[in-house]
Amino acid sequence: MDEIRVGEWTRLGELDGPAGFLQVRGHRYRYPDGREDTWDILVGGATGSPGLCRTS
Secondary structure (H helix, E strand, O other), rough: OOOOOOOOOOEEEEEEEEEOOOOEEEEEEEEOOOOOEEEEEEEEOOOOOOOEEEEE
8 A cells, every 4th residue: 555645734823712602712724735724622611522623
């Protein structure tokens, strides 16, 4: 099987904000192909476990 090489993601920063009754922290990344995206991380609250959502 051929080896697949994946480039490095560059973290561009983060921002905090509300999402209804929850707090989220958005982590902004640049992918190896140049696209940028934000991943929302749930912070605190009564979620029971951390969550991860991809937003475009």
